[in-house]
Amino acid sequence: MSTRLEQAFARMKAEQRTGLVAxxxxxxxxxxxxxxxxxxxxxxxxxxxxxxVPFSDPLADGxxxxxxxxxxxxxxxTLRGVLDLVGDLRTNVAxxxxxxSYANPxxxxxxxxxxxxxxxxxxxxxxxxxxxxxxAGPTRDVLVAHGLAPIFLLSPTTTGPRVRKANDLGRGFxxxxxxxxxxxxxxxxxxDARGLVERLRQDSTLPIALGFxxxxxxxxxxxxxxxxxxxxxxxxxxxxxxHGSSPALADEVRxxxxxxxxxxxx
Amino acid sequence: xxxxxxxxxxxxxxxxxxxxxxxxxxxxGGRFVPxxxxxxxxxxxxxxxxxxTDEAFIAEFEHLLRQFVGRPTPLYEARRLTEAxxxxxxxxxxxxxxxxxxxKINNALGQALLARRMGKSRIVAETGAGQHGVATATVCALLxxxxxxxxxxxDMARQALNVFRMRMLGAEVRGVDAGARTLKDAINEAxxxxxxxxxxxxxxxxxxxxxxxxPLMVREFQSIxxxxxxxxxxxxxxxxxxxxxxxxxxxxxxxxxxxxxxxxAGVRLVGIEAGGEGIAGGRHAARFAGGTPxxxxxxxxxxxQDEAGNISLTHSVSAGLDYAAVGPEHADLLQQGxxxxxxxxxxxxxxxxxxxGRLEGILPALESAHAIAGVEQVARDVGPGGLxxxxxxxxxxxxxxxxxxxxxxxx
Ligand SMILES: Cc1ncc(COP(=O)(O)O)c(C=O)c1O
Numbered sequence: 001m002s003t004r005l006e007q008a009f010a011r012m013k014a015e016q017r018t019g020l021v022a023x024x025x026x027x028x029x030x031x032x033x034x035x036x037x038x039x040x041x042x043x044x045x046x047x048x049x050x051x052x053v054p055f056s057d058p059l060a061d062g063x064x065x066x067x068x069x070x071x072x073x074x075x076x077x078t079l080r081g082v083l084d085l086v087g088d089l090r091t092n093v094a095x096x097x098x099x100x101s102y103a104n105p106x107x108x109x110x111x112x113x114x115x116x117x118x119x120x121x122x123x124x125x126x127x128x129x130x131x132x133x134x135x136a137g138p139t140r141d142v143l144v145a146h147g148l149a150p151i152f153l154l155s156p157t158t159t160g161p162r163v164r165k166a167n168d169l170g171r172g173f174x175x176x177x178x179x180x181x182x183x184x185x186x187x188x189x190x191x192d193a194r195g196l197v198e199r200l201r202q203d204s205t206l207p208i209a210l211g212f213x214x215x216x217x218x219x220x221x222x223x224x225x226x227x228x229x230x231x232x233x234x235x236x237x238x239x240x241x242x243h244g245s246s247p248a249l250a251d252e253v254r255x256x257x258x259x260x261x262x263x264x265x266x
Numbered sequence: 267x268x269x270x271x272x273x274x275x276x277x278x279x280x281x282x283x284x285x286x287x288x289x290x291x292x293x294x295g296g297r298f299v300p301x302x303x304x305x306x307x308x309x310x311x312x313x314x315x316x317x318x319t320d321e322a323f324i325a326e327f328e329h330l331l332r333q334f335v336g337r338p339t340p341l342y343e344a345r346r347l348t349e350a351x352x353x354x355x356x357x358x359x360x361x362x363x364x365x366x367x368x369x370k371i372n373n374a375l376g377q378a379l380l381a382r383r384m385g386k387s388r389i390v391a392e393t394g395a396g397q398h399g400v401a402t403a404t405v406c407a408l409l410x411x412x413x414x415x416x417x418x419x420x421d422m423a424r425q426a427l428n429v430f431r432m433r434m435l436g437a438e439v440r441g442v443d444a445g446a447r448t449l450k451d452a453i454n455e456a457x458x459x460x461x462x463x464x465x466x467x468x469x470x471x472x473x474x475x476x477x478x479x480x481p482l483m484v485r486e487f488q489s490i491x492x493x494x495x496x497x498x499x500x501x502x503x504x505x506x507x508x509x510x511x512x513x514x515x516x517x518x519x520x521x522x523x524x525x526x527x528x529x530x531a532g533v534r535l536v537g538i539e540a541g542g543e544g545i546a547g548g549r550h551a552a553r554f555a556g557g558t559p560x561x562x563x564x565x566x567x568x569x570x571q572d573e574a575g576n577i578s579l580t581h582s583v584s585a586g587l588d589y590a591a592v593g594p595e596h597a598d599l600l601q602q603g604x605x606x607x608x609x610x611x612x613x614x615x616x617x618x619x620x621x622x623g624r625l626e627g628i629l630p631a632l633e634s635a636h637a638i639a640g641v642e643q644v645a646r647d648v649g650p651g652g653l654x655x656x657x658x659x660x661x662x663x664x665x666x667x668x669x670x671x672x673x674x675x676x677x
Pocket of ligand 1: 636659
């Protein structure tokens with residue numbers, strides 16, 4: 001039986017189009033409205049949804065995601081709250097859901113307890129930002145034992161042997177970071193993104209989603225020429241910041257994701 | 267007697283107690299960094315392991331420690347403080363007399379030499395009290411490197427003198443207005459800079475914390491403190507001290523002092539954390555008294571955090587101790603039962619600051635005042651006839667303004 005993530009990537013391939021992976025911070029602007037946001041992202045046509053677990057010290061994130069994490073924390077979001085949210089949403093959302101977290105909230109929760117709860121509520125994959133391959137071993141095994149896909153990041157600085165290791169230990173897809181630096185909206189796709197993905201392909205077989213800096217349909221169209229999927233985070237999060245207190249928040253988010261999807265169509 | 271002892275000075279020691287290959291001291295340490303930093307951390311580790319056995323590198327480091335930093339720093343018997351405490355003889359290791367006024371220069375110098383060796387032209391650093399920032403700005407001027415220092419805006423206000431010093435030395439100081447606007451937030455911002463600039467930039471971390479190899483490297487560049495003190499103590503008193511005491515922020519001055527004595531079971535190792543307004547109210551930075559193991563800023567160690575794994579806001583009158591995690595080697599020394607950790611509150615530290623000024627004519631840094639506050643109990647425990655070594659990690663000029671504000675007419 002293939003997993004929801006595998007099915008999603010197989011479908012993109014069959015439809016000969018680029019996948020859209022959308023990131024939002026769980027609990028932004030509030031846990032309740034975050035549920036509306038995630039449903040709207042799904043309705044807008046995202047192929048995979050990454051839900052960020054808000055953390056006090058997001059050192060790999062730029063200003064947009066830092067602020068969204070702060071909004072969520074102020075509204076009381078925690079890892080436990082985000083897991084409950086996924087549980088409430090799961091039957092109403094078609095896209096696979098990937099939790100995106102720093103290591104400490106998961107360590108504090110307890111890796112085993114976290115994996116059990118995540119599997120129970122219907123999380124599909126887990127990406128831990130500051131848990132590189134060398135530290136991930138036992139955590140990765142616990143995730144896999146619970147049927148969760150461990151997702152690893154690859155960067156322009158990742159060496160060939162480590163790409164192979166990520167491909168062996170990872171499931172679902174690999175997340176390629178298009179440029180050195182933190183998350184954030186950029187005007188253009190990184191110059192050497194194509195070269196990066198081509199290099200990663202030589203050492204891997206899993207689908208590759210490329211992210212960091214993408215914000216427009218043109219970017220996604222561009223990335224689709226060499227990667228399997230494109231990740232949009234900060235640009236979407238900025239929409240949530242802009243419309244967070246508006247009753248039209250869900251409509252705005254749905255509309256924005258549809259607009260991004262234009263770049264992901266065949 | 268060793269050569270060094272004959273010459274009356276100690277030397278930094280490299281390779282004495284390495285962590286395992288993944289950078290763990292027992293259960294603590296490691297390398298919890300975003301993917302982009304893995305390869306640069308490996309390159310840094312390799313470069314560091316190469317220079318620490320390179321005689322030319324070590325010779326240059328030691329030469330500059332003598333000629334530029336002014337080492338060895340004295341070991342000074344504090345007679346009036348000893349009398350007032352009524353216990354063991356208290357010996358002050360005078361890191362306050364090192365160039366720029368604190369122990370931080372030892373590490374900044376070592377790492378800047380390494381950065382130059384690695385061909386990096388730009389340095390980023392974080393600072394809390396500003397002493398590490400000043401030390402980094404100083405060595406960057408010495409070696410002709412570009413220097414950017416991140417500092418929480420609250421720390422910029424309470425250590426304004428050091429902000430000005432950094433600027434006079436040619437460094438750019440960037441204020442960080444996030445979180446508690448103190449040391450932890452400055453480290454986050456320095457890391458964000460570094461992740462984007464790793465190709466030409468070196469991150470000069472100021473304490474024995476963060477991902478491997480920093481805890482090891484910073485301890486080894488600081489090991490000169492304990493090595494000198496050991497030689498000086500043997501030369502003057504013919505024996506080792508009964509206890510060694512230091513304040514613990516990230517843990518660099520304490521590791522630098524303890525390192526020389528870890529193998530001497532008879533020497534009690536005592537670290538003093540910042541007790542702030544006391545543990546019960548949560549306004550403190552005493553990780554061992556109020557925290558739990560966790561992962562922060564690249565390392566597994568004791569951390570102040572809430573139930574959800576978010577890092578707590580800390581408080582201390584001393585900017586240099588106001589940090590939510592502690593160096594991983596301290597966590598291991600505690601686990602092994604080799605070192606013990608206590609805390610001094612803000613008011614105890616302020617009292618110790620004043621006492622050292624009046625009894626010995628020395629105004630300590632507020633960080634070091636915590637060690638002075640802690641040494642009194644240790645001196646009484648050890649008793650008359652014993653020897654207690656305490657690291658006076660820095661001088662207090664930087665704090666005079668904020669103390670004036672705090673004490674007002676009571677000073
Ligand atoms: C004089 C002085 N002592 C101690 C510290 C605390 O740092 P560490 O624990 O790394 O020695 C600082 C930090 O700023 C300092 O300036």
